[in-house]
């Protein structure tokens with residue numbers, strides 16, 4: 001029973017990587033997928049801006065309050081900006097954005113490709129002589145790789161700004177002090193390490209969502225399963241990858 | 252004309268231990284129209300999809316003009332599929348694309364110029380009796396219109412062979428007859444080989460030269476339409492009877 005399950009999981013992982021390889025090889029036909037790529041860039045990026053802004057604004061705001069509370073016995077508030085900025089750039093920005101995207105975009109990809117699978121649209125592409133991997137999955141991968149880091153930059157910016165505003169309003173900490181703290185302790189690896197993580201997360205979200213939808217079966221029920229599976233697996237993989245990348249980058 | 256275009260040899264396929272296709276062999280000649288008859292769930296769709304490699308058979312061979320497509324690499328398989336058209340049971344139009352984009356896609360894939368594509372799309376939509384619907388989206392079409400757009404998409408590349416999966420199922424009789432007429436015309440006037448999966452023996456007899464019956468994984472009947480009255484296989488007789496009953500009913504009206 002356990003062994004059977006294990007074999008199933010390993011088979012899936014194998015098939016996942018084969019599908020990703022086929023998708024990436026589709027890059028030779030890039031001009032044919034430009035329309036789909038634009039659609040995905042919009043779906044991934046533009047349409048996610050409100051949600052990411054909203055979530056990171058509140059995360060930044062609560063970070064001020066929380067950090068101030070945590071450091072109040074052993075450090076002056078002058079360090080607040082530095083503390084919040086580090087937490088946001090290294091961890092909160094990339095992970096929060098990725099989890100939001102896993103829920104919004106990963107699920108959307110799985111539902112769309114799953115529907116295309118069970119309504120034979122993927123078969124129809126194959127018959128036309130178009131490799132569905134390169135045609136459907138590659139644009140989603142590219143969109144993920146580009147848009148998730150960009151949204152992370154946005155999230156970082158909004159969260160830190162939100163934090164600065166709340167520090168001023170509630171803790172009466174001057175903007176100049178807040179940003180001075182950030183400047184003083186800033187290491188570029190914090191920002192770029194965070195962005196590097198978000199590139200990996202972007203791949204995970206697009207790839208897991210695509211694979212999950214691509215292998216859907218059994219009609220509407222199967223599409224539902226594929227969607228849930230995409231969100232669960234991509235969220236967990238993001239958190240796992242975050243740990244290992246954290247160890248590599250900052251350990 | 253008498254050349255074999257598609258040949259199946261001992262084709263078998265199981266799903267989770269259930270044998271759906273059991274050593275099927277079939278030869279289809281160029282220009283022929285063959286109907287595959289069978290009850291719901293016997294594996295007609297599985298058989299049709301295996302013919303273009305959409306499903307991998309467990310064993311056996313499929314030859315397209317002598318080339319064994321079960322042995323082809325992915326890339327070569329895609330190349331050989333250009334000779335095929337496939338009309339799906341549920342039409343399978345791409346729902347994010349307009350009718351025009353749906354029909355143009357296989358032409359773009361072949362690298363045709365924009366002018367040529369525009370002409371071909373227009374012509375083929377007229378052929379299926381739906382001129383001027385280029386800019387509609389699939390969800391704006393009725394079931395019968397979708398089927399006809401599906402046929403248009405399959406035919407626009409001028410393939411040598413078209414596989415039809417229940418092209419008339421679930422349609423009103425008038426639209427059904429129209430589609431049958433279209434399939435027959437493509438076959439007779441343009442010499443497109445047709446393999447038509449159906450459970451309606453009357454559309455089978457009206458379009459096809461030959462009828463085969465799929466039952467319990469085997470092709471149990473293979474007969475020219477002229478001789479269908481002579482077939483003794485009970486399931487085939489059942490199919491014939493059901494058609495006759497309908498005829499009687501129609502007479503009474």
Ligand SMILES: Nc1ncnc2c1ncn2[C@@H]1O[C@H](COP(=O)(O)OP(=O)(O)OP(=O)(O)O)[C@@H](O)[C@H]1O
Pocket residue numbers: 217266267271289290291292293294295296297298340450
């Ligand atoms: N991908 C699959 N996985 C598991 N079983 C399948 C799969 N595809 C088909 N089957 C099984 O194979 C059998 C034949 O299915 P198929 O769709 O070919 O029937 P059909 O003759 O086309 O029926 P219908 O007239 O209803 O379309 C069914 O029992 C079905 O459950």
Ligand SMILES: [Mg+2]
Pocket residue numbers: 295296297340416
């Ligand atoms: Mg079927």
